[in-house]
Amino acid sequence: MKLTAEEVRHIALLARLGLSDEEVEKFRNQLSDIMVNFEALEQIDTTGLPPTSQSVNLVNVFRPDEPLPSLPVAEVLANAPSREENSFKVNAVLE
Amino acid sequence: MNPLNELTIHEAHKLLKEKKISSVELTEATLKHLHKVEDKVHACTTVADEQAMKDARAADKAIAAGNIKPLTGVPALIKDVVCTKGIRTTCSSKMLENFVPPYDACVIEKLKAAGYVILGKTNMDEFAMGSSTENSAFFVTHNPWNLDCVPGGSSGGSAAATAIDEAMYTLGSDTGGSIRQPAGFCGVVGLKPTYGRVSRYGLVAFASSLDQIGPITKDVTDCALVMNVISGHDKRDSTTVPIEVPDYTKSLKADIKGLRIGVPKEYFVEGMQPEVRSTLETAIKKLEELGAKVDWNISLPYTKYALAAYYILAPSEASANLARYDGVKYGYSYRDSTNMFESMEKTKQFGFGAEVKRRIMLGTYALSAGYYDAYYLKAQKVRTLIRRDFEKAFTQCDVLVTPTSPTTAFKIGEKTDDPVQMYLSDVCTLPINIAGVPAISIPAGFVNGLPVGMQIIGTFFGEEALLKTAFAYEQATAWNKKKPALA
Numbered sequence: 001m002k003l004t005a006e007e008v009r010h011i012a013l014l015a016r017l018g019l020s021d022e023e024v025e026k027f028r029n030q031l032s033d034i035m036v037n038f039e040a041l042e043q044i045d046t047t048g049l050p051p052t053s054q055s056v057n058l059v060n061v062f063r064p065d066e067p068l069p070s071l072p073v074a075e076v077l078a079n080a081p082s083r084e085e086n087s088f089k090v091n092a093v094l095e
Numbered sequence: 096m097n098p099l100n101e102l103t104i105h106e107a108h109k110l111l112k113e114k115k116i117s118s119v120e121l122t123e124a125t126l127k128h129l130h131k132v133e134d135k136v137h138a139c140t141t142v143a144d145e146q147a148m149k150d151a152r153a154a155d156k157a158i159a160a161g162n163i164k165p166l167t168g169v170p171a172l173i174k175d176v177v178c179t180k181g182i183r184t185t186c187s188s189k190m191l192e193n194f195v196p197p198y199d200a201c202v203i204e205k206l207k208a209a210g211y212v213i214l215g216k217t218n219m220d221e222f223a224m225g226s227s228t229e230n231s232a233f234f235v236t237h238n239p240w241n242l243d244c245v246p247g248g249s250s251g252g253s254a255a256a257t258a259i260d261e262a263m264y265t266l267g268s269d270t271g272g273s274i275r276q277p278a279g280f281c282g283v284v285g286l287k288p289t290y291g292r293v294s295r296y297g298l299v300a301f302a303s304s305l306d307q308i309g310p311i312t313k314d315v316t317d318c319a320l321v322m323n324v325i326s327g328h329d330k331r332d333s334t335t336v337p338i339e340v341p342d343y344t345k346s347l348k349a350d351i352k353g354l355r356i357g358v359p360k361e362y363f364v365e366g367m368q369p370e371v372r373s374t375l376e377t378a379i380k381k382l383e384e385l386g387a388k389v390d391w392n393i394s395l396p397y398t399k400y401a402l403a404a405y406y407i408l409a410p411s412e413a414s415a416n417l418a419r420y421d422g423v424k425y426g427y428s429y430r431d432s433t434n435m436f437e438s439m440e441k442t443k444q445f446g447f448g449a450e451v452k453r454r455i456m457l458g459t460y461a462l463s464a465g466y467y468d469a470y471y472l473k474a475q476k477v478r479t480l481i482r483r484d485f486e487k488a489f490t491q492c493d494v495l496v497t498p499t500s501p502t503t504a505f506k507i508g509e510k511t512d513d514p515v516q517m518y519l520s521d522v523c524t525l526p527i528n529i530a531g532v533p534a535i536s537i538p539a540g541f542v543n544g545l546p547v548g549m550q551i552i553g554t555f556f557g558e559e560a561l562l563k564t565a566f567a568y569e570q571a572t573a574w575n576k577k578k579p580a581l582a
Contacts, residue, residue, distance in 0.1 A: 055531025
């Protein structure tokens with residue numbers, strides 16, 4: 001199974017990942033090569049098996065809701081590429 | 096006496112405690128050596144000279160007041176994926192090149208409370224994705240045993256720095272072998288704790304159900320000392336398990352009489368370097384001589400599916416975790432567009448390197464409509480089978496012993512164009528993350544001047560058995576005493 005350029009572009013769109021035309025072609029080949037190896041899993045009968053999402057077997061971990069001081073706003077905003085007053089500044093979402 | 100930078104933690108501690116050296120002397124000597132060898136090895140992304148000396152002075156003050164703990168005043172390097180307040184944390188990515196965390200990771204809080212000295216941050220594969228440290232967006236780290244070879248990865252900077260004595264010890268992180276494989280390639284000790292043993296709070300997330308932080312050290316004793324400090328429950332990481340942390344130094348007894356060791360045949364894979372196989376066989380025979388009962392015929396039948404399952408599970412989690420790098424709150428941001436989606440897409444296009452993009456693509460595909468059941472859910476069910484393999488094996492043995500990687504360190508550039516070949520370098524380590532059990536890599540010999548790692552795997556929260564086995568072997572062989580001579 002070989003991915004088409006359109007499929008690669010579709011996946012990139014889902015991830016909001018920009019790709020150049022060269023990257024689309026490179027990934028089309030490399031991802032296909034990697035995914036060939038996934039076919040081995042089809043041989044395994046997993047009927048009735050529970051999926052494992054994590055290995056520690058803890059469920060519903062609760063703790064008391066204790067108020068604690070938050071990080072200082074100035075420190076949190078220090079890494080922001082663009083800010084206005086106490087906010088992160090972004091491009092318009094609605095045109 | 097050896098140069099100060101060559102000391103282990105426990106040796107340095109003894110001298111500090113006896114007031115034969117100060118932390119300032121130790122830190123100065125280590126930094127001096129680091130700056131001398133760094134242009135050959137390139138293990139560090141950031142060297143924090145000023146902070147190091149500040150920490151050292153504080154440690155000396157504490158020691159003078161009679162307050163000394165095993166890590167007090169002992170300098171360390173930290174993999175650049177662990178958040179350090181006020182010291183940039185880059186993940187060796189253009190995306191986080193100028194990111195200065197506003198808080199410390201849990202392990203850093205613990206090390207600070209233990210009086211440690213931070214020397215700086217170590218190079219890695221970008222976002223911990225890779226097996227050679229060649230995926231760093233900044234530069235390639237070289238293996239101190241042979242500068243033409245990779246140090247392994249993704250914690251290649253940490254392993255190389257430990258091997259060439261740029262620090263007393265380092266921290267790494269391990270999602271599919273990223274502590275153990277480079278430790279093996281560089282001839283040092285690296286432990287991936289049981290999932291849930293060490294808090295991931297402040298560890299930049301790659302694959303959250305697989306990631307663990309762990310120590311890379313010059314010997315097994317040091318490994319136990321660092322584990323004593325970094326382990327334990329943390330309410331900010333709800334996957335840490337609230338069970339008591341033993342004193343791991345109590346496991347450092349060279350007596351392994353009657354210990355049941357299993358050798359899973361599936362780990363002696365096709366295509367493995369013959370000399371690595373024979374080195375491991377010799378090492379296992381050594382353990383047998385020391386009194387262990389070795390079963391050479393243990394089977395973990397689902398091992399051969401682990402690589403495929405891993406390259407579905409880890410990229411899937413990564414694709415979700417890395418969605419946060421959208422150029423809004425921190426990190427690289429593409430600013431030449433007024434369109435929100437274009438900014439986001441270009442931010443990722445120019446901020447991430449090829450391997451990170453590959454894994455985001457793989458994960459997004461495996462999680463997308465129509466493929467979720469066939470890929471992601473299937474891989475999670477296979478994960479159950481792989482875990483059961485280990486559970487069954489540990490009813491028959493106390494520990495399992497395997498090679499850490501099928502080969503010794505490979506040449507820089509050798510595998511960069513072939514992701515599948517690169518992924519095979521982790522074939523012996525990634526099943527352990529899938530199962531969640533702990534494993535350690537220790538030096539077991541040399542082939543053509545390059546170290547061979549032996550991996551010892553334990554059951555859930557069975558770090559003590561690993562340390563005990565590793566310590567007994569180390570005492571009987573002392574491969575760790577060999578030092579690379581930089582050309």
